[in-house]
Amino acid sequence: MDYAIQQIVNALAFGSEYALLALGLALVFSIMGLVNFAHGEIIAVAGYSVFFAVALGLQSVLGAVTIAIVMGIVTALVFERVAFRPVRYAPTTTGLLTAFGVSIVVQNMLTLFVSPKARAVPVLGPLNQTFFIGPYAVSSLQLLELAVTIVAIVALVLFLNRSLLGLAIRAAARDFSTVRLMGVKANRVIATGFALSGFLAGVVSVFILARRGSVEPDFGSAPVIKAFVACVLGGFGSLAGAAVGGMVLGFLDVAILVALPQKFGGLRDALTYFLVGVVLFWRPQGLLGRTVELGDKEV
Amino acid sequence: MSHRSLLLGTAAALALFAGPALAEGPTIKIGLAASLTGDFAPYSEAEGARCMADQLNKAAGPDDPKIEILIEDSRSDAQLSVSLGQKFLDEKAQVIAGVPFPDALIPMSQMAASYGATVYSAPNTQVEMHEVGLDNFIAGAVPDPMNAAATAVAVAAAGGKATVILTSEDGASWSAKTPEWFGEALEKTGGKVVGKLAYSFGTTDWSPQIAEIKAFADKPDTVYVCGPVPDVGILVRQLRSNGFDGIVAGCDGFDDPSLEETVGNPAYLDKVMFATHGVMGDGGQIDQFIAACKAAGYKVNGIFDALGADMVQVVYDAAKASGSDDPVKLREAIRASDGSKTVMSDNLSFKEKLAYPVKTIPVIGFKDGKRVVIADDVPVFVPYLK
Amino acid sequence: MLVVENLVVRYGPITAVRGVSIEVGAGETVALLGPNGAGKTSIVSAVIGLVPSTGRVSFDGRDVSNLSPEERVRAAMTVVPEGRRVFANLTVAENLRLGGFVRRRERDQDGERDRYLAMFPVLRERLDQLAGTLSGGEQQMLAIARAMMSKPRLLILDEPSLGLAPRIVARIFEHIVELKKSGITIVLVEQNMMQALAVADRAYVLSTGTIRHAGPAAELRADPRLADLAIGGH
């Protein structure tokens, strides 16, 4: 029983990290129909910024967290301005490819100008303290992740659906000139949407860095693939779907590891993807997705 | 005369003009399809080889062999390293190497055979290489079962009796079988394997595995894993912070300078031990070599560069002995030699096993966060290789 | 109130508007008429600032030629664009809220909203429906109400009758008359000349980017030359 609860705690932590990642993808998709695979590189740039700051003498956890988040936002804004604005109203595939292109460029720049090898960044270690609640080992990171994910989802859903700025972001992403006719500074509100996703990326970067203790050029791209799967599973573009998809994926990961005989331990990922495939076969639009949302940009 | 031979002839003529025309000794080309980027970048031997070759060439007299190192990035990609191997063979390399895993090295050896060339993989340890029946393959390191056996002896000496082993298919037998061999060797000392868990390379959150470890009915006092950094460093940190205070043991995958930083807390390194290829951190020959190379501007990293340097030394000595640039004669000379004095060993010889050296295997532990040598012997009982 | 002087709009090698001057007095309803391709929508886009142009646009005596569209909207001009352009993925209520974006700090938006929901009762029934699911006529009503939420002093309607059934068009024009009575200045851009002239005080008739005729609506209605243009246009 203890063991089961312990594993559920672990699954929640896995799930919330996936969910937080997926939320960044879903946010950009829901506001501008862009499947932003370069989200991973926003995370990577945030991580490398901390690495540089530490190399220059930064010691404080708070400073590192601030740098990661600020650089996440800045990077997202730069990507939007340089790469995504020119393809804003192009077909979605164009945007998706641009995102891949940006991702390849940034990863290789990190390889070229920093190093292809992993670089240790121990500064965020203090965030990752394990303590015991009764017999259960819980890490502060797991709790933080869960809390941040819940707050982020609720805040984002409220912001996008209830606030006027949220409405303006959603509208601007679809019809740039008409939204200007409402007196909205459209470029600025779309940038706000990106800044939000950059904020999320910065936060995720802090979590990954605290757990890993090092950065590498593919620091963000590997987790984003999982996040993408979570988004597809939950229904692309739906924020709630991203969160649910992430959680389901986290639970699947842990459950398969626990339930499968060790002989088949290596099949964990295969089975996860197989189950995702089954869900997609049954519901191509994902668990919470609507077909309208998927086809939105074509309207 | 075809166009092709015309072109080649022109190129050769140009090369003659460009090359040191006065050299008498043979010129040996070593082509390294090195993992400069990608997963295995921490385990690349290229910079050390380059540094050693430059040192030897500088010191060489007019009659001594010249070593020319050709390096291209294989991106840790087996396939690209096979293609690059072909390129080096086109350029008449006598020795080539690629990603240090069988999936690259076996096809490369088959390819090199028709040129008479040798595949010499300095960091390679996998047993498959010695089972396929390749005649032109040489590994610079001892095979994994010996590494596992040496670790088992050290673990037993430190009181380890009940071990959990973590296996992954991602590094073939290196990461999948070495833990099994460790278990077998530990059982020989009276210990036992109480559990086995699977993982994938790239794992950064080990909490499900750790929860499993804690839930085993037989409480383990040792965790063994053979994988790359930073994964294994993260495992150490997370095991410790979850209250596991037993032994964490591993293989040469641990031997990267970034291990300590990844683990973070120096106290966590107590009771961490791993078997590797040579002793570093004691100010000995390897440290001196690495320091000299670093000072000269080579981007050397650690023990794998020393392995690369040893390869160059062995090839150089063989070239000197055979006095020829013929690849087959070169290989015969390597295998006939009673031993080379190299960075890592006073007497590195392939005479006994032909495809790999027999040497002592240092097991590294930690004291106050610093690396110390716990043992440095040739293991008596070796599983699998019988 | 709105003065447009010597407006020229070019799209690359094509000149869509060739030196048009228009004047609209406060409280007036002025129609901008002409067939397809006469340059009407280009004028509207230039007046609100969505396309680059030369010439001068002033509003309320202030030169707005160098302002961005959003700044012009803040100056109390507004456009109901051709083809409605409601935000299909937002609900009716959200469309209206967005219409009031420039007045987001004011508290009396609800008064405005109630007023236009009273004017277009069908919108009240559909407040929580996605705007994309409305019929064409309903979308047009929403577009007008949305534009009015910014409390403009100048309302430019670009082809409000486009693609709508005659019965619906009549209803839309009734609403325009209603708006006119409230005292707002209106520029009505239309292909549907006779119906527009029935509502307007004055009118300009355009063809191939220049003004062909101008005058009081009643006079133009009687002008036989208009019929030719109308036929040519439709």
Place this chain on the structure above:
Amino acid sequence: MAPAQSPAAPMPADRSMPPLLRSILGGLVVAVPVVVIGVLILWLAPPYQVRIAFAGYVNLVIVVGLQIFMGNANIGNFGHSAFVGVGAYFVAILATPLAAKKLSIPNAPFGLSQVVLDPIVAAVVALGIVGVLALLTGFIISRLSGIAASIVTLSLLIISHGVFINYTDLFKGAQAFFGIPVVIGLPTAIAVAVAAIVVARVFRDSQDGVQLRASADDVLAARAFGVDVVKLRFKAWVLSALVCGAAGIMYAYFMGAVIARAFFFQQVFLTLAMLILGGMRTVSGAVVGCAILSIGLEAIRSLESGATIMGVKLPEMLGLSGLSLGAVIVLGMAFRPNGLMGRLELDELAAGWLRRLRRS
């Protein structure tokens, strides 16, 4: 601006020719540079460059296969490498001699570790497996459009990679599956590439191809004319998968080893970038894009490790070729989303030039 942007209408070389023959001839015209370059390499280049060229021809077949679905249906496809991988892996599993299998997949299910087929039979069976998988996946994908379809193709890629990497008993996991008989060389690759080009061209010009392209521009209008878009997409998908599967089989039979990583994002991006650069609307675009990027990236890659040019030692620039690839994608999307070739095939362009030349 490329001439492709000019309003010249596509003009068939000769109206009296039957359409099928015209398409085949058109395809062969497009294939001429492919054959010429291949023959030159065979004649002049050292073995290493032949190897690199072979990889280029495999990519060409993949890009042409990709064009069949993506170019005609106008749906972003990221899943094609799954079929390349399936083709390659199944010939590996079926045709590898027993001795090598004992090392690589001793525990293969269904007794596959005991089966060795003739390479040709193995290729046919592997292609059949690709076909079956294409039928199953096509069932879903042809019913979706736009981004939904693209997302499902991307999921397909990730799922297939997950299975290759983790179903160790059958696919040998993250390690390369080696020991596959090396039975073909560059001449075969050139022949397959030419065949793929002709097949793609015939499909593009066929009734189905024209209807599918029309429907890609306006689905509703095409449906209104009674075009069964789902069926057409399905056909294009299966044909595209088979061509990609053939590329995978070629790859395995030349390289002698396959590795799952070869059929993942890197290949997907590379081939997509080739198609986009050349222009996905035409088969010629696939050929042109593949040629430019293959040659360009290999040139850049040879600079990465610090080459010496005209006596100047360049610094080590690891990652430069990847950087260039990404830049090509980003810039291409921003400035030339329709690619270099636009909407006209090479032979149509040539015919247009000829006509203008004659007129002047």
